[in-house]
Amino acid sequence: MKTTTACAIGIATYAAGLAVGSQVIARRWRLTWGATSDEVTRTMPGDELLAEPDIVATRAIAIAAGPEQVWPWLVQLGPGRGGAYTYDWIENLLGLDMHSANTILPEFQSLSVGDAFTLGAKGPHMRVAILDPERTLVFASEDGRWVWAFGLYPAANGVRLVSRNRIATPDATVSTRLFNWLIMEPGSWVMERKMLLGIKERAEGRRWRNSRRSPGDRPAVCPR
Known part of the structure; x- marks a missing residue:
């Protein structure tokens, strides 16, 4: 009996460790999707803000x-603007x-440092903190808890678009942190x-290249 119990405890411990380990690996993959190790470790403009x-x-x-x-699509980001x-x-x-x-909107191309928008009725107020045309665009929340940076870096066949979110949750409870880990981070x-x-x-x-739909129809998305 004791041997059976010990074996069961060992198996349960191993399974729990495997589950936690897989979650840690999956989390890192989600948080660094598409990025190289250099891009993950590189200092980006806006890091100093948080x-x-x-x-x-x-x-x-x-x-x-x-x-x-690429730049025109970035500068028109936001609700009531070019969307996301x-x-x-x-x-x-x-x-x-x-x-x-789905087109570049001229009325939203004149972005300046200090311009702001709100994400939803009760969402954070995001303000342009850094703007270096065709290189860097950084938004920062007015409460100082979120910095969202975009960087454009030269590459062999174009550019690399790097997006970095830095988020502070100083008042989060254990349950809130668990919710963020299991729900919010995968969702983001x-x-x-x-x-x-x-x-x-x-x-x-x-x-929508090669789409033959009429202008009033919903365009077909090209396969990836």
């Missing part, structure tokens, strides 16, 4: 286009009023992955 974050996510994508073709190029229906379930543009990966792919497709000019 020196001790609790969560850092650095995600990236290669875009076969020049920075001048992700799953609008999910964003709008959360009350964010996002409608992703799903949405940001879609956003990066959406910017890539638009900047490369292939989002």
Whole structure:
């Protein structure tokens, strides 16, 4: 009996360790999706605005286009502007009023440091903290708990678009941190992955290439 009990405890301990380990590995993959090790460790403009974050996510994508073709899609980001190029229906379930543009909108191309928008009725107020045309765009929340940076870096066949989120949760309870780990972080990966792919497709000019639908129809998405 004692041997059986010890064996059962050993198996349970191993299974628990395996589950936790797999979650840790999956979490790192989600938080660094698409990014190289150099991109993950590289200091980016905006890092200094939140020196001790609790969560850092650095995600990236290669875009076969020049920075001048990517930049306009970045500067029109935001609710009531160009949207977020992700799953609008999910964003709008959360009350964010996002409608992703499929063209460059001239009225939203004159972004300046200090310009701000609010993510939803009760969401954070995001302000442009750093703007270096065709290189860097950094948003920071007015409460100082979120910094969202975009960097465009030269690559062999275009540019690398790197997105970094630095988030502080100093008042979070254990249950809140667990919720963030199991629900919010995977959700943010799903949405940001879609956003990066959406910017890539638009900047490369292939989002609805070869579509034969009429202008009033919903465009067909090219396969990846």
